[in-house]
Amino acid sequence: MSEGIGAPVKRKEDKRFITGKGKYTDDIRMENQTYAAFVRSPHAHAEIKGIETSAAEGMSGVIAVLDGAQLTGDGIGNLICGWAISSKDGSPMNMGAWSALATGKVRYVGDAVAVVVAESKDEAQAAAEAVEVSYNELPVAASIAAALAEGAPEIHENAPGNVIYDWELGDGDAAEAALAGAAHVTEMDITNNRLAPNAMEPRSAVATYDDAEDHYTLYSTSQNPHVARLVLSAFYQVAPEHKLRVIAPDVGGGFGSKIYIYPEEIVCLWASMKTRRSVKWTAERTESFLTDAHGRDHVTKARIGFDADDRIVGFKVSTKANFGAYMSLFSSAVPTYLYATLLSGTYDIPAIHCEVLACYTNTVPVDAYRGAGRPEASFVVERLMETAAREMGKDPAELRRVNFVKEFPYQTQVIMNYDSGDFEGNMNQAMEAADWSGFAVRKAEAANRGKLRGIGMACYIEACGIAPSAAVGSLGAGVGLWESAEVRVNPVGTIEVLTGSHSHGQGHETTFAQVVAERFGVPLDSIQIVHGDTDKVQFGMGTYGSRSGPVGISAIVKACDKVEVK
Numbered sequence: 219m220s221e222g223i224g225a226p227v228k229r230k231e232d233k234r235f236i237t238g239k240g241k242y243t244d245d246i247r248m249e250n251q252t253y254a255a256f257v258r259s260p261h262a263h264a265e266i267k268g269i270e271t272s273a274a275e276g277m278s279g280v281i282a283v284l285d286g287a288q289l290t291g292d293g294i295g296n297l298i299c300g301w302a303i304s305s306k307d308g309s310p311m312n313m314g315a316w317s318a319l320a321t322g323k324v325r326y327v328g329d330a331v332a333v334v335v336a337e338s339k340d341e342a343q344a345a346a347e348a349v350e351v352s353y354n355e356l357p358v359a360a361s362i363a364a365a366l367a368e369g370a371p372e373i374h375e376n377a378p379g380n381v382i383y384d385w386e387l388g389d390g391d392a393a394e395a396a397l398a399g400a401a402h403v404t405e406m407d408i409t410n411n412r413l414a415p416n417a418m419e420p421r422s423a424v425a426t427y428d429d430a431e432d433h434y435t436l437y438s439t440s441q442n443p444h445v446a447r448l449v450l451s452a453f454y455q456v457a458p459e460h461k462l463r464v465i466a467p468d469v470g471g472g473f474g475s476k477i478y479i480y481p482e483e484i485v486c487l488w489a490s491m492k493t494r495r496s497v498k499w500t501a502e503r504t505e506s507f508l509t510d511a512h513g514r515d516h517v518t519k520a521r522i523g524f525d526a527d528d529r530i531v532g533f534k535v536s537t538k539a540n541f542g543a544y545m546s547l548f549s550s551a552v553p554t555y556l557y558a559t560l561l562s563g564t565y566d567i568p569a570i571h572c573e574v575l576a577c578y579t580n581t582v583p584v585d586a587y588r589g590a591g592r593p594e595a596s597f598v599v600e601r602l603m604e605t606a607a608r609e610m611g612k613d614p615a616e617l618r619r620v621n622f623v624k625e626f627p628y629q630t631q632v633i634m635n636y637d638s639g640d641f642e643g644n645m646n647q648a649m650e651a652a653d654w655s656g657f658a659v660r661k662a663e664a665a666n667r668g669k670l671r672g673i674g675m676a677c678y679i680e681a682c683g684i685a686p687s688a689a690v691g692s693l694g695a696g697v698g699l700w701e702s703a704e705v706r707v708n709p710v711g712t713i714e715v716l717t718g719s720h721s722h723g724q725g726h727e728t729t730f731a732q733v734v735a736e737r738f739g740v741p742l743d744s745i746q747i748v749h750g751d752t753d754k755v756q757f758g759m760g761t762y763g764s765r766s767g768p769v770g771i772s773a774i775v776k777a778c779d780k781v782e783v784k
Contacts, residue, residue: 438483
């Protein structure tokens, strides 16, 4: 029986997972391991007046109590945002300083101020509670409206009015002219609420400094260990890249929230060097809610215009995006290049303009989460289409049908080029599967039972598999977004596949192996997928944005091509 692509095989990784034998970061036990507990701000905005550590330092099991002044004094750099965005006037984005341990000021509840390293987790937590931090509370701006209001408290001194950037894409004059001449205009205010990620496995880090080799090892709950190593080395100055190994073992879900480098990983590595001991930290669930990068949080005003034949003539979107207290690693790209570029949706729209005003607030930093910009764009487009249909007295499906892109390739007004598609056919299939035409009968039957029944639809573009392209190049992507793979055929006929894509629930160990099994006709059990270790695998870009199949497997196929040539 074939074990190749599409075959119903048992997943290779499932045995260890369903028997409790998976090995996650929190399962790592080092010989000289200590535990870290963070002292976090209870205030959303405050000056740090003083940190008293003597009581904590004298407690049982405490090895060290470290703060931001010591961290920055050792040359550890600030956390950065990795994708530069410029405002309409060409000025660069206003990236505020974000130290892994706050110095001078805290900007959200949960901002780390100090870290305690102790022999046990309980001793570290008890000592953290004994650290006394004196604060001078400051006025708080906890929402977009509050942050952008006249006289709002200044969150970062280099961001006047708390504005990070004021960006645009598309032709504003053309969109305004089209709307002015439209037979019907639908206008909406739309809120896309903030979300907190909540992976089954909380974030965790185990850091070890080897003073004999001047070398660091970090076990981390990461979706992209190579990128983590790059950023820790190049920007945070924790260690030279060749002196730092990052290992992401089994990871229990990510959803985008484990793409980034957080303060805790930086601090654990630095604390290991300071104490000459391995340092471990695993988030409590409360810490996860307080510190894992949140998602969404947009407030949008949008207008869409139609001509007398129900065809869209123009679309204008103005979005305010809440970035929280600091700019996280990919935060700048989410409401811009991952959002505005999809505002054409599945429709032929001749004029589109989007402007995005990004701002700081005294809240948890916001970054990519489950779709990252794409769901936000689809939400705006489809809310408008559904509302417009109701306002115009049109069938929602028919209004969509009239406006679908039907000729390909199709160049949108917001960079993206669609090479193919059958949007009308997709919708027809969905309507048939849902028995759309029979809904009225089901609604009436439900009403007879005192129940309310509704139905709705949405059509969208899923821009996944982010990879090298003219589009991402034009948007300023500084890294290639490629993926790597190496296929090794061992003397006994077994095969090792080294991939830069990281699995945190996607089933790579099975699906990637099936591709190779089909190609070479070997049993699935003779194929091993190796990932998640920067010392074993060549550089890779990691897993996010549904790219493992289209980009990660493509790299494996190309590596298989080279094996065949040999």
